[in-house]
Amino acid sequence: MVSGLYELxxxxxxxxDSLAGLAAAVEPGGYLVYTGQPWHPQLELIARALTSHRESQAWVMRRRSQSEMDQLVEAAGFRKITQRVDEWGIFTVSLAQRIQ
Incomplete structure (x- = not known):
């Protein structure tokens, strides 16, 4: 399960590289659950609040489209099976299976 990590x-x-490491650890037929956050209505607020690790500079998360994230997962050797999206389209949860 990878949640909230890749926006960093x-x-x-x-x-x-991270997904390749997961692919090496997951046997063929195994599963990967990953989340996405293609957009967020409070992105500016979050960026200004999370400055402690950036020497007081705003941190803006790297949003990826669902398609971009799915392509990265596929390139690592997984096949997307299904996806769920919240009613506002902010958060996604996807399930992929490790292929041989």
């Missing part, structure tokens, strides 16, 4: 990484290379 600005680089798709870092996300891809």
């Amino acid at each position: 990484f600005s680089s798709n290379q870092m996300v891809g």
